[in-house]
Amino acid sequence: MEELTYREAVARGIAQEMARDQSVVFLGEDIASAGGVFKTTGGLLERFGPKRVRDTPISEQAIVGAAVGAAMTGLRPIAEIMFSDFLAVCWDIVANEMAKMRYMTNGQVTMPVVIRTANGAGSRFGAQHSQSVENWAMMVPGLKVVAPSTPADVIGLLAAAVRDPDPVLFFEHKSLYGTKGLVPEDTLVDQLGKAKVLRQGSDVTLAALAAMVPRALAAAERLASEHGVSATVVDVRSLVPLDTATLLREIQHTGRLVTIEENPRLCGWGAEIVSIAAHEIFYSLDGPALRITTPHLPLPSADNLEDAVLPTVDRIVKEIVETFD
């Protein structure tokens, strides 16, 4: 094992797959010579050359469109959309073309595209560079949606996404880029559609995603030490496919469900999990389900304002403790 940052894991994962398969190509803005605006893709140009690692103009429709056309004709492109907010300017290609092509053609074309993008808040970038937009993607039939929380998951899930024959939106969390974790030195390939149980408890099950995972773990520590509440923490990791088997099993085990979502309130992924639990394991629940989210707001920029709206460890602990009162 060796210690890598989440940022370094991105380049490691891409390199692992490009070295394995000549059909894997990589394109995006500032990804080649500059090594990525988040410094996630350094060294790839030098290692794999300008034919496979290509800088593009600021043309998100051209980036994703080129990836789609290349995927339909035998390549396995990885496209970077610098900030996930920018998905809005190429959403037609993502939601109308890439997602629906296989279905509309009754399986005549295959769409092995991965769109990597920097998602989420915490960097004080304001309302157009901080959103958590994984739910936009989750709502579109035909898209797979992944959001890793650790360096090992970045590599393993990215490899799984590249090898998957269907389009995958891969949401990296920009506030996790500097975080560190242990990763195996050999090839790492994970599986889409598998949640991970990070901590086992007996009173409440916390389901979290991406940057909310470390906050959920920290909250679980404080719930145990300060309030005598024993929490399970599940890293959802994959929204589509969704590992409802693991989630429902862990919710049944504790009898309580809390989702911890960075997204604004309405139509968050947590609402889907709450709905499934309410329908399928209603009689195993010992109390009301709780969704902890960002309020239904655009994100503000100033430190104290952004901190005030995102789910913090303090707020997570407080809201959970209240449900036990």
Next chain:
Amino acid sequence: MSQAQASRAAGDSNPDRATRLKLYRTMLEVRLVEKRAYDLFMQNLIKGTSHLALGQEAIAAGFGVAMRRDDYTFCTYRGHAHTLVRGASMVGVLGELMGRECGLMAGKGGSMHLTSAEHGALGSYAIVGAHLPIAAGAAWSAQYRGTEQVAVCFFGDGATNIGAFHEALNLAAVWKLPVVFVCENNLYMEYTPIGAVTAVPHPAADRAAAYGLDSIIVDGNDVDAVYAVAMRTLARARAGEGPSLVEAKTYRHSGHSRADPGKYRPTPEVEAWMKRDPLPTYRHRLLELAIPDAELAAIEGDVRARVDAATEAARKSPPPPVELAFTQVWADGGFAWRN
């Protein structure tokens, strides 16, 4: 090597006899299938919408005959013609329009999404402009794989005012991609004259300079002229010299879609263009070139019989099984989003 191939290899832009007959037959196939589609609408055997290429056949035929078998076609919701000319079966096209199991996509796509991947017809796109960057991507793939395949992308005049047009043209030019962009300028962006909403007189050709490309305008109702431009631009792309942007002037005989009688077009304009109908004018030229009337009549009889047979076969085909609605979201064939 066939005459047509020999002519192509020699770079001869004046089509030989066999090629001319093929161009005529191809235009006629499109014309008669489109007319049949219209009739089937009137009989309520085709639902939804449909955008016919009546009057625009010379563009599809000129390029279709010039293209290599493994080239890629990307077209729009007005795409029956472009799909047929690549070799997709008439029964597959008519069956898809009628929502039958024999359709190219077994009824899952419909008129606006005709696709026949085995023939290189990689989709009809119903969001204006969306397929230009996708065609550039297929061309990038061909360039990367070194196959000398070319992607040909057809779109209407209206698409020249959408962002994807400009993003795709720029990327294709910067990366020198083997793609030919073909604007079928039929003078109307849906119901509005394109000139009324566009800053330049030639919506595609006048934009070419912005991407370092030649301004190419062709008479889209003259199939020989379209064929010549197709040969030239395809050869350029195949030789690694980069993309082309072609503006083909044409006119649709019917309205924008099934719902549109096209009343907004002045009668003298319609009459003038009907006199330039690509089929009778080309038939006349072939007769002048001493091709016997009987030979043309034989082609016409054959195409008519094939369209009739395809119609009958499509009518007899059952609707797709309902279970089909729940397939092919994913490559595993299913649509499961959870375990």
